[in-house]
Amino acid sequence: MPTISMTQSIIISLVQCILVVVFIFVVVPLTVFAERKVLGYLQQRLGSTRIAGHLGGLTGLLNRGMWKLGKVPVLSYWRGIPGVMGDVMKLLLKEDIVPAKADKFVFIIAPALSFVAAVVVFATISFVPGTFFTFPAWVPLVGGLPVTGGIADVNVGLLWILGMATVGVYGIMLAGWASNSKYPLLGGLRSAAQMVSYEVPLTLSLLAPVLISGSLKFSEMSQAMAVGVPLWAIVPQVIGFLVYLTCGFAETNRVPFDMPEAENELVAGFHTEYSGMKFGFFYLAEYINMTVVSAMAAGFFLGGSWLLPFGLQGVVNPYLASLPTWLVTLLCEPHAIFFAAKIVFLLFVFIWVRGTIPRYRYDQIMSVAWKYLIPLTLVNLVLAAAVRLAM
């Protein structure tokens, strides 16, 4: 491995940051669009279809031509995607209202806090262990140098993730308080109580992978959970996955647990007084948080950048060793595309659950967290400890 100078390492980090930001800002608007379409499909309708037909642009032109030929457009799965552009334009151009009685500084800082806390978590998430790609030799300054799969795959990655995810609660709480209005305040209070409650089982469910892998580094944990565990370690993994996903829904304020913004009770919850791009930051933060929760679930429980979930990869790998080399490289080695595919699938699960389960009552949410999930995670922790002991 060649020695890397300061400048080179800064450039490589910048390239990684740009890649991650591009990933986030490609996935998030597509999730917003997919939410409309998938929710529609789940309820036996077509979602948004009417936007491309009457606008200009490429999709509109193609769709019009196909209707003229008497055919349903081939682009019909993508009809409605100009609506996402419309959303972005609306969020950017809408008047940014600050209520007269609001605490101005906190009111402005809250969405930024929420958004930054969501994005910064991606620093320690490693998309693929080891080298992601190597710069070709003709690139000036950094030619021939490897780019690792994560921006900063530090030894306490999990602590960083959990710590920054908790800061996101402040954004919502401060937004509710600074608005100086009763519904946002109630939403903020509820979200504070709910997120503090669910932080406990979330962390406890993540302790099982920590215990089994004996590390806090994202890539090491992911590798240990995917290829380093015996078959019967699947029990604590599946239980932990389900509990983690439940708590993840609660942490991101998604539908079965969307107490902070219960529309029929609290107008819109903590962002009632927000408009324009400040609201847009909350909106973005929600979807980025979804991506973060999906990435962590994929990394720790669904086998990360390996093909098979729940540690099955390590079980089947010895049997696949006799296959042709390119198949072994494809099936047995880690690839970033598998990780991304798992994130996308989990985002679909988020929408799927939203289309299925109605909102819980507030006291039910609390009793589920304290009376069921925390004991369950403790039992799961004992199971994981047993696995660790037997490994």
Place this chain on the structure above:
Amino acid sequence: MKKFLKTLIPFDIAKGLSITGAYFAKVFLTANRAKVRQHVVSEYPEVPAPLEPRFRGRVQLLLDEANDPKCVCCNACVKACPTGCITIEGGKKEGRKTRIPTRWDYEMERCVFCGFCVEACAFDAIKLNDQFELAVYDREELVLGLHGAHNVLEPSPVGKFSYSEEA
């Protein structure tokens, strides 16, 4: 204990997810496919809506071999009509044994599309066709006679509502 297990093991959630998942698969696989005739979701203005065989649309007079209306002006349909929206006056024509209508007015604004006139007709001279896009801009266009662009002998000229050229 039973309640505890029910809360612990998410059977109900799995059941709900499977139901909505089946809906998703059904719509995802059939929607937007031109070859599937009956979609789960119809895209009516663009894709013509499939009609049931017994659909009752607008009243239309049928013609015989000589291109004359089959109607013999027996007024059975006028008597059967609950809203009295049909007015018939009969006349004579060279070479035709039965009478021939000189006036056959049908006031679509009063019609309830019940189909009693078709049942009452002993000569199979009327039918309810399959038209349902019958909106017009002027109320007087709803009174159909034997003559004019919008008459009882032919299907109504249907506006193309699918999409307009001017965005």
